[in-house]
Amino acid sequence: MRLTQFPLSTSKETPADAQVVSHQLMLRAGYIRQLGSGLYSWLPIGLRTLTKIATIVREEMNRAGALEMLMPSVQPAELWQESGRWDQMGPEMLRFKDRHQNDFCLGPTHEEVVCHHFRQDFRSYRQLPVNLYQIQAKFRDERRPRFGVMRSREFLMKDAYSFHMTAEDLHREYLNMREAYIRIFTRLGAEFRPVKADSGNIGGALSEEFHILAGSGEDLLAVAQGGSYAANVEAAETRPSGTPRAAASKRVEKVSTPGQKTCEQVAKFMDVPLSGKVKLLVVKAAGGGLIGIALRGDHQLNEIKAAKHPKVASPLTMAAPEEVRKVFGCEVGYLGPVGCPVPLIADFAAAEVADFVCGANEDDHHLRGVNWGRDCAEPETADLRMIAEGDPSPDGVGTIKFYRGIEGGHIFQLGTKYTQAMGVTVLDAEGKAVTPEMGCYGIGVTRLVAAVIEQNHDASGIIWPDAIAPFRVIICPIGSDKSAAVKEAAEGLYRDLLAAGIDVALDDRGNRPGSMFADAELIGIPHRIVIGDKSLANAQFEYKHRRAEKAEMIAASSAAVLERLAA
Numbered sequence: 001m002r003l004t005q006f007p008l009s010t011s012k013e014t015p016a017d018a019q020v021v022s023h024q025l026m027l028r029a030g031y032i033r034q035l036g037s038g039l040y041s042w043l044p045i046g047l048r049t050l051t052k053i054a055t056i057v058r059e060e061m062n063r064a065g066a067l068e069m070l071m072p073s074v075q076p077a078e079l080w081q082e083s084g085r086w087d088q089m090g091p092e093m094l095r096f097k098d099r100h101q102n103d104f105c106l107g108p109t110h111e112e113v114v115c116h117h118f119r120q121d122f123r124s125y126r127q128l129p130v131n132l133y134q135i136q137a138k139f140r141d142e143r144r145p146r147f148g149v150m151r152s153r154e155f156l157m158k159d160a161y162s163f164h165m166t167a168e169d170l171h172r173e174y175l176n177m178r179e180a181y182i183r184i185f186t187r188l189g190a191e192f193r194p195v196k197a198d199s200g201n202i203g204g205a206l207s208e209e210f211h212i213l214a215g216s217g218e219d220l221l222a223v224a225q226g227g228s229y230a231a232n233v234e235a236a237e238t239r240p241s242g243t244p245r246a247a248a249s250k251r252v253e254k255v256s257t258p259g260q261k262t263c264e265q266v267a268k269f270m271d272v273p274l275s276g277k278v279k280l281l282v283v284k285a286a287g288g289g290l291i292g293i294a295l296r297g298d299h300q301l302n303e304i305k306a307a308k309h310p311k312v313a314s315p316l317t318m319a320a321p322e323e324v325r326k327v328f329g330c331e332v333g334y335l336g337p338v339g340c341p342v343p344l345i346a347d348f349a350a351a352e353v354a355d356f357v358c359g360a361n362e363d364d365h366h367l368r369g370v371n372w373g374r375d376c377a378e379p380e381t382a383d384l385r386m387i388a389e390g391d392p393s394p395d396g397v398g399t400i401k402f403y404r405g406i407e408g409g410h411i412f413q414l415g416t417k418y419t420q421a422m423g424v425t426v427l428d429a430e431g432k433a434v435t436p437e438m439g440c441y442g443i444g445v446t447r448l449v450a451a452v453i454e455q456n457h458d459a460s461g462i463i464w465p466d467a468i469a470p471f472r473v474i475i476c477p478i479g480s481d482k483s484a485a486v487k488e489a490a491e492g493l494y495r496d497l498l499a500a501g502i503d504v505a506l507d508d509r510g511n512r513p514g515s516m517f518a519d520a521e522l523i524g525i526p527h528r529i530v531i532g533d534k535s536l537a538n539a540q541f542e543y544k545h546r547r548a549e550k551a552e553m554i555a556a557s558s559a560a561v562l563e564r565l566a567a
């Protein structure tokens with residue numbers, strides 16, 4: 001492409017409203033333009049990279065045996081009513097009516113639609129397994145659209161849905177998709193990590209997310225150092241330590257603690273470590289009433305785990321302070337397990353503390369020297385807390401360290417959740433109707449552009465891996481308006497690289513070298529060839545990789561350039 005025919009809209013100014021570097025650079029390099037909150041258009045240069053990523057995704061999905069199709073963004077409400085999700089989905093789903101007053105939504109995902117097509121066109125076990133995918137625009141009315149295309153309202157997703165006669169076959173395809181995702185993320189040149197995940201409102205059992213590691217990531221990942229365990233902290237399990245609780249050695253003592261309400265205040269006031277305190281949270285119980293959740297003072301509640309506990313109401317709802325006062329007779333800051341008037345469950349770690357400090361269920365008072373089984377009942381235990389840095393890995397190998405990640409993809413085993421709800425069946429070899437098992441597999445194609453930039457940039461701009469650069473190489477002729485030799489060499493090299501199938505840009509705008517180089521660096525072209533009179537006199541081009549400190553001289557031939565690109 002000649003840059004005279006491919007206008008760039010680059011800018012030196014860092015946009016004030018862009019918080020993360022990928023968003024800043026995508027705006028400065030003229031990749032995207034905002035149309036409205038969470039809505040972005042892709043300018044020609046940006047679309048080149050977006051298309052290259054989509055192509056990698058498509059090639060690997062096809063190679064893995066999935067079949068591409070295309071479904072509409074606008075989806076009839078009836079399908080969502082069938083699955084039961086019309087009422088379950090929150091305001092993230094944009095709903096509207098057509099001129100006949102029929103309800104529709106802008107698809108945030110396509111499980112319902114694909115199940116509908118599947119039940120129309122797939123009748124026999126002979127047609128299974130099948131994996132149907134599309135690369136298509138999704139709409140989610142995100143509460144806080146931010147970071148540009150990283151969390152937008154409309155975005156391009158690759159979503160795949162597989163159907164199987166047995167759970168074993170679903171598991172096989174899940175692993176097949178996992179392999180395909182590893183190939184995709186590797187080809188993007190990104191540092192990534194598959195991690196165990198919570199399946200959220202999509203439902204189902206087994207699921208993993210593929211994260212691009214980056215400090216600006218919105219997700220926190222628990223990764224074992226010296227082990228292989230990795231999970232989104234939301235989903236990371238914790239286990240009992242395996243060492244028995246120390247024996248009780250103290251008497252219970254009531255202490256006046258006026259105004260000391262937080263665990264930190266109490267621990268300091270009573271001169272005990274935070275881990276020597278047990279705190280009690282009170283939430284709504286499943287089937288009505290309240291239930292207490294005991295946690296160690298230094299641990300945080302994992303709301304997802306708590307909401308999944310059979311005795312806890314889902315969604316998790318904290319008891320209001322007035323309700324707590326009515327039942328416990330005190331303020332929230334003074335709750336404890338001794339004489340607790342509601343049922344109680346304890347996190348594994350909280351149940352392991354001996355001689356602990358806790359609220360006395362009386363305003364301005366705490367207890368010290370409390371022991372489970374002596375001063376209050378032995379609690380029912382469960383995994384209820386957030387994993388913490390420094391914890392042993394739940395699989396017993398290594399120690400947990402936290403990383404930040406950007407979720408680029410997510411794979412799920414859904415089981416029969418949707419096929420059952422939507423009455424999907426196929427006939428097996430005996431002619432019996434069977435509800436097929438289903439998997440689903442998403443990749444945020446637009447988000448990946450931003451995620452790769454988060455990992456690959458410097459003070460001058462983006463640094464693309466070759467595979468997804470809008471152009472792999474840029475030719476910068478110096479003074480071509482004055483030198484016929486420079487012009488001829490640049491044109492010749494441009495023709496040869498095009499003929500060799502290389503995505504090449506020729507900066508024929510006649511700009512000064514400094515401004516040409518600044519543009520090439522900002523938009524992130526990995527290879528740069530500078531052609532000037534001086535070096536040509538020595539039969540040389542100047543070559544520089546975007547990551548290299550200094551330029552080097554190579555022979556002034558297309559073959560020498562191609563050799564560099566192949567290196």
Ligand code: ATP
Pocket residue numbers: 109140142149150151152153155157200407408409410442443444445446447
């Ligand atoms: P998140 O937790 O980031 O909101 P999600 O779990 O809701 O994402 P999925 O339903 O798993 O997302 O969607 C598949 C993929 O689509 C995600 O892995 C992510 O890469 C991408 N994605 C989801 N929401 C957005 C968004 N608002 N903007 C851009 N990409 C998104």
Ligand code: MG
Pocket residue numbers: 209407410
């Ligand atoms: Mg997800």
